[in-house]
Amino acid sequence: MVNVTDISYVRLRAPDLDKMEAFLSDFGMKRAHRTGTRLYMHGTGSDRYLHVTELGEPGFVGFAFNAGSLEDLEELARMEDSSDIEEIDAPGGGHRVVMTDPDGFQIEVVYGIEPRSPATVEGRLPYNIRSTYRRRGEFVRYEKAPSSVKRLGHVVIFVSDFPRSRDWYQPRFGFLISDDIVADDQPDKPVSAFFRCNKGDEFVDHHTLLTVERPGMAGLNHCAFEVEDFDDLQLGHDYLVDNNHLHFWGIGRHVQGSQIFDYWQDPWGRTHEHWTDGDQLNANSPRGRTTAAHVLDVQWGQRHPMNR
Numbered sequence: 481m482v483n484v485t486d487i488s489y490v491r492l493r494a495p496d497l498d499k500m501e502a503f504l505s506d507f508g509m510k511r512a513h514r515t516g517t518r519l520y521m522h523g524t525g526s527d528r529y530l531h532v533t534e535l536g537e538p539g540f541v542g543f544a545f546n547a548g549s550l551e552d553l554e555e556l557a558r559m560e561d562s563s564d565i566e567e568i569d570a571p572g573g574g575h576r577v578v579m580t581d582p583d584g585f586q587i588e589v590v591y592g593i594e595p596r597s598p599a600t601v602e603g604r605l606p607y608n609i610r611s612t613y614r615r616r617g618e619f620v621r622y623e624k625a626p627s628s629v630k631r632l633g634h635v636v637i638f639v640s641d642f643p644r645s646r647d648w649y650q651p652r653f654g655f656l657i658s659d660d661i662v663a664d665d666q667p668d669k670p671v672s673a674f675f676r677c678n679k680g681d682e683f684v685d686h687h688t689l690l691t692v693e694r695p696g697m698a699g700l701n702h703c704a705f706e707v708e709d710f711d712d713l714q715l716g717h718d719y720l721v722d723n724n725h726l727h728f729w730g731i732g733r734h735v736q737g738s739q740i741f742d743y744w745q746d747p748w749g750r751t752h753e754h755w756t757d758g759d760q761l762n763a764n765s766p767r768g769r770t771t772a773a774h775v776l777d778v779q780w781g782q783r784h785p786m787n788r
């Protein structure tokens with residue numbers, strides 16, 4: 481079994497790369513590379529790119545995970561539904577195995593893409609929490625600007641058949657389940673699960689992938705990018721409002737994963753999330769359980785459009 485180490489990038493299709501780049505720039509990414517038919521965007525973290533757009537009809541192609549070694553790629557290449565190991569024809573090079581999941585999504589596993597130097601957000605000051613004032617004699621003066629997108633944190637997809645997808649993803653990539661989600665009226669019927677990477681004692685995001693059963697609607701639900709902190713998320717929110725982008729949901733705090741979140745739509749209605757302050761679990765963390773009706777609950781903030 482191979483344990484993937486994280487999610488790497490999402491791959492979409494769009495008919496207008498200028499428009500896509502304009503949205504992603506306002507969302508907090510920068511151009512890494514562009515050809516006549518491909519747009520690669522990076523964030524402030526070490527990933528060479530974390531968002532790829534191919535020129536074409538609007539659509540969702542798939543996403544990529546990081547492997548821990550070339551040997552892991554070799555093992556994945558031997559599995560059913562996998563390509564041989566290929567060289568990646570994109571900035572930073574590296575190698576990949578390309579697979580097709582049960583709904584036809586293109587899942588890549590990559591290794592050896594040369595990293596970029598990460599950038600830090602300058603000038604952020606600590607919060608003065610009542611019990612520990614850490615900012616003394618300094619003034620907070622932040623200006624709205626695109627958020628500092630650090631990395632892709634997770635992807636949520638609709639799948640035709642949850643058990644089929646779970647049995648495809650979980651053993652292939654070594655995922656642990658952070659929370660099971662069962663049907664509201666059938667506690668024995670799993671309809672979704674929050675998957676996280678297994679890095680043993682090392683702490684990782686509460687979820688890297690969420691697959692939600694929605695027969696007839698298989699596709700991307702949203703892709704979610706970690707930003708610097710709460711101020712960064714709110715400043716980026718204000719910037720996106722000023723630039724007339726389409727807001728979908730937020731700001732609020734999730735229950736499963738606990739992230740502070742804010743959801744936006746690209747020019748073709750694909751949802752892109754900003755999040756910060758998510759839960760970190762390791763292989764020893766307990767497994768949770770909830771029902772489909774409660775998975776969109778918030779601890780505070782704006783309720784989901786379906787629950788308003």
Ligand SMILES: [Fe+2]
Nearest residue numbers: 636702704753
């Ligand atoms: Fe999310």
